[in-house]
Amino acid sequence: MTTMPANSVASKLIAMRGWLIALPCALSLLLALPWLASLGGTSLPAWFTAAGGLACLFAMLVIAWRAGALRGGFIFAFAAALLLLPAARYLQLI
Structure with a gap:
């Protein structure tokens, strides 16, 4: 039986399995x-569900980034896309 090194990506993801x-x-x-x-x-406003869903998705990406499964640039690109989303909607209405 082989054991994983303590600092491997798999062991870090296993440590965060609850999240x-x-x-x-x-x-x-x-x-x-x-x-x-x-x-x-x-009835609930649509932004309530959307904001909570994006928060959960962003938290999962941050956990994967902290474990080393993703690069930081992907997280920053995702955050930038979320910030630019309202601007894209505004430009579509012009």
């Missing part, structure tokens, strides 16, 4: 929340 299990569950719950709220007779 990596909880965040996709939270993401799926946030995506189902407007449907569940409509069954209860209430």
Whole structure:
């Protein structure tokens, strides 16, 4: 049986497995929340679900980056795309 070095990417991801299990569950719950709220007779704004979903996705990317599975440039490009998203919507309306 072989053992993983203590500083390998796989061992770092295993150490964060609780977060990596909880965040996709939270993401799926946030995506189902407007449907569940409509069954209860209430409505939620779309930005609530979108903001929570993007936060969960960004947290998963940061965990993978901290473990060494992703490069930092990808995280910065994702953050820049999120920041430029409202500007792209505004330019589309012009």
